[in-house]
Amino acid sequence: MTIEQDYEYCRQIIKHHSKSFYYGFSTLPREEANAVYAIYTFCRTADDLIDRPGSAEEKKAALKKLMEDIDCFEEGRPQNSAMWRALADVRERFPLDVAMLRKQVTGQQMDIAFKQPRTLSELYIYSSHVAGSVGELLYPILAGEDTPEGREAADSLGIAMQLTNILRDIGEDYRQHQRIYMPAELMQQYGYTPEQLQRHEITPAFIELWETLAADAEARYAAFYPLITTYKRPCRKPLLIAAMIYAEILEEVRKNHYNCLTQRHKVSLMNKNRISQQVSRYLKEEEV
Structure with missing residues (x-):
């Protein structure tokens, strides 16, 4: 797949899941819009790991794997998926604070043993x-x-x-x-x-x-x-x-x-x- 197809995948994710965000952000300049789509897709992925059916242990394992994927991404070895390829391209064009990706996942972990x-x-x-x-x-x-x-x-x-x-x-x-x-x-x-x-x-x-x-x-x-x-x-x-x-x-x-x-x-x-x-x-x- 081309990077344009990767971004299109991310665009479809935000368009489907958040019409409010998409209405506003779809009018951004192309590179900034693509960055928003890729970041939204990451956050959506983390959120979906918690809300999907499955045991607490399965969800913990899925978020642990996502944290490991972030480590690989930070080291320059992103997973071969549309989302990670798009995020790697974003990182080449803009500052991307990887610590905030981890913070997002940590927030989702709070929902597993929710209080x-x-x-x-x-x-x-x-x-x-x-x-x-x-x-x-x-x-x-x-x-x-x-x-x-x-x-x-x-x-x-x-x-x-x-x-x-x-x-x-x-x-x-x-x-x-x-x-x-x-x-x-x-x-x-x-x-x-x-x-x-x-x-x-x-x-x-x-x-x-x-x-x-x-x-x-x-x-x-x-x-x-x-x-x-x-x-x-x-x-x-x-x-x-x-x-x-x-x-x-x-x-x-x-x-x-x-x-x-x-x-x-x-x-x-x-x-x-x-x-x-x-x-x-x-x-x-x-x-x-």
Whole structure:
């Protein structure tokens, strides 16, 4: 296969699994878009190893093998697959922090012997591993520089997106995987129990709890938006569109009376187009 075919394989992965990300990132310049597709495919692969059927031991072995593949990749001996060939090409064109690939896998390992986060801090640590790592992988590629401040902002954006995922998928995570990502201390503080979650009860306490986490995510989005000017000019609009579409998921849950227990919410194409126009206006104002 040619490298173009390898990237096309990765493009199809993100197009199939994340229409929100694909809508924004598909308008990046070609090389940057290909880098995003390859990195997304790696993260998707790691995530799928955890969510597929199988025993905990089988999943541990699969993630251990993925860690070994990362070692080989770092040593210049990538596996002969479309994803690894694409990542090797990305590494020749852009800075690629291999430590963040390992951080992503470590985050997935946390889900094998899953324990409900006790505190917000524990939730942040998990979210930084599974999503902040993605922000840090993409930051030097899309910004054209690598600074501690930029990495911190990219990590925080990733945490915002992971909090959004959690708030969107509360019911699905519990039904399919028996996982509750909402911190136990917050649930106790607001008086919402796992038994109520199991019964799909949307109570005032649940809404308050949900909104507390949503406010956290939205503050992170708001802090990131002005920093878009630190990214390469051709990358600003696609990245901002992707971030704002993700933030819009929270509004979709609100519109549907917080029913994230039996429904999965997504942003319509009409709203994605509206956000794209909004981003264009925002960036024009920033350039004035």
